[in-house]
Amino acid sequence: xxxxxxxxxxxxxxxxxxxxxxxxxxxxxxxxxxxxxxxxxxxxxxxxxxxxxxxxxxxxxxxxxxxxxxxxxxxxxxxxxxxxxxxxxxxxxxxxxxxxxxxxxxxxxxxxxxxxxxxxxxxxxxxxxxxxxxxxxxxxxxxxxxxxxxxxxxxxxxxxxxxxxxxxxxxxxxxxxxxxxxxxxxxxxxxxxxxxxxxxxxxxxxxxxxxxxxxxxxxxxxxxxxxxxxxxxxxxxxxxxxx
Numbered sequence: 261x262x263x264x265x266x267x268x269x270x271x272x273x274x275x276x277x278x279x280x281x282x283x284x285x286x287x288x289x290x291x292x293x294x295x296x297x298x299x300x301x302x303x304x305x306x307x308x309x310x311x312x313x314x315x316x317x318x319x320x321x322x323x324x325x326x327x328x329x330x331x332x333x334x335x336x337x338x339x340x341x342x343x344x345x346x347x348x349x350x351x352x353x354x355x356x357x358x359x360x361x362x363x364x365x366x367x368x369x370x371x372x373x374x375x376x377x378x379x380x381x382x383x384x385x386x387x388x389x390x391x392x393x394x395x396x397x398x399x400x401x402x403x404x405x406x407x408x409x410x411x412x413x414x415x416x417x418x419x420x421x422x423x424x425x426x427x428x429x430x431x432x433x434x435x436x437x438x439x440x441x442x443x444x445x446x447x448x449x450x451x452x453x454x455x456x457x458x459x460x461x462x463x464x465x466x467x468x469x470x471x472x473x474x475x476x477x478x479x480x481x482x483x484x485x486x487x488x489x490x491x492x493x494x495x496x497x498x499x500x501x502x503x
Contacts, residue, residue, distance in 0.1 A: 261406035265296065267392060267406060267441075269409065271290040271462055272290070275366075276367075286366060286469065287365045287381065288364045288465050289384035290361075290462040291361040291408075292360055292431070294358045302319070303358070303457070304453040307352060314341060314345060318451075321449070323452055324463050350477070358485055359485060360482060361395065361499075362461075362462070362500070363388050363500050364501045369503050393437070393439045393440075395487050409444045410443060411445075421445075425443075462477070464482055465479065465482060485498075
């Protein structure tokens with residue numbers, strides 16, 4: 261039986277440990293977990309309406325890097341429109357029935373600490389699935405199948421990720437339990453609003469972890485959506501920083 265929830269996953273930064281950008285040595289994997297009803301009836305329509313209002317159609321893919329660097333469809337909009345877009349996206353996320361689980365890996369520290377450091381994407385996926393499992397248990401969905409939608413990155417990378425995903429679900433996790441998840445690989449061109457939200461929240465989280473004193477309006481919104489433990493804290497729970 262399917263659960264009443266769906267999880268969308270996207271990343272910020274690349275998983276390479278060979279060439280690490282000193283300006284952004286982060287890999288962040290963001291899980292955005294939403295009830296079907298909220299996603300289908302409120303969140304997705306709100307984002308499509310925002311696209312229609314700004315562009316006159318809903319085929320534009322909201323990609324954080326394109327928005328910030330004013331590329332593709334965002335090259336033709338002015339500063340006022342861009343700020344209005346980001347403000348309204350923040351309002352949608354702020355009002356959404358959504359929980360965020362984020363894994364932030366500092367790649368330089370990870371590579372320096374271990375002789376054979378684990379693949380950042382696969383490690384982040386394991387940590388994320390473990391916390392997603394706890395969240396599904398908290399909302400009474402533990403034994404119901406929840407689909408986890410991930411963005412395609414390439415044939416080889418997708419095959420490796422799916423193998424790592426299924427190993428975690430088969431019991432290679434902190435609890436040793438089978439996790440009731442299934443992976444769905446989706447191309448960015450499918451224009452999934454859920455994947456776009458995951459993309460939009462990932463980098464502000466990485467920026468906050470890297471420089472928590474720097475003003476970060478996007479993170480101020482995201483922080484209120486992070487999953488919390490029974491103690492009421494998101495540290496290590498809704499936001500796990502490693503190492």
